[in-house]
Amino acid sequence: MHIPDGFLSLPIIAFTYVLAISFLAISFRKVKGNVDERLIPLMALLTALFFAVQMINYPIIGGTTAHLLGAPALGILLGPWLGSISMTIILVLQCFLFADGGVTALGANMLNMAIIGVMVPYAFYSFFSKKGGKKAIGIGIFIGAFLGDVLGAVAAGLELGLSAPVFQYGVSIAVPAMGIHHSVIGLAEGFVTLAVVYSTIKIRPSILSLNRGLSVMIPSTDGVRNE
């Protein structure tokens, strides 16, 4: 989903950069001084792990390949603001060290993966966790991760489609092409996010108290209780 240089028009580049930098500034403001220092090793490790995960390209439909994003798990485990910052670190290093995503498209890539890819899953997780119960939370995590991937891809399709004539396919071709392919990736992202969230909580249960957003998953006799 990393858009390279040369695919986006100047207005789209400007618009996505303004949006992404504004959101990043809000994220920094929200978390500055609010992150428990005991959460930092886990944040660093998850960021490094999902950077590594993105190096694995697995085959999907039509001879194409895809890679997991990791953004949903980052958003749910670290919280939306810190999750966005974590994903941004990955995207910035990928762009400047490996040319994975163009510098002119960095704003768009941040918008698609570090904002939509993190916020949508967190919103669904948060909504379903209010319903209570292990099953509802699991459904929220899966649907959120799936939609985070698909909507991030749809946003990429819109940015590309609206960049015509720079990118010659219009919205009617770019959006379905990206959305359909990423719905396959979204399913994988959903299952992996479920596995990562639950195994992280099992391995490091202290995260439940370090991240207020996860407090609904404090284990009880029912496995998970809603607070």
Add this chain to the structure above:
Amino acid sequence: MSEKSVENLDGSTPVHSDKKGLLSGLVVAAVLVALGTFVFSESIETLDVKAEELGFEGFSLLPAPFPEYTVPGFEDPLVNFLLGVVSVVLVLVAAFAVGRLLSSPHGSRGAPSA
């Protein structure tokens, strides 16, 4: 949840579990990099296919030191694997540095939700 219970939940002191956790995580990351380098390295994304149909390729405005996760001049997958492992450590250090910049003293509020 109290401070005491945070430590007890891990069954060890946070410092000890952090080091152990980081090491275990880095081993897992190295395995993932190995999979990405030796087995699942070929990348043909939808976007690349669609662009190819139109007859144009994306380019990199700024020259990156390691384009496509390779060391220029070295075709050896082992070199790419080592680059991947070093990159993972670099990402870990960068995230640690940013986290430190944003962190609050021990025992404060934790990561804020939305």
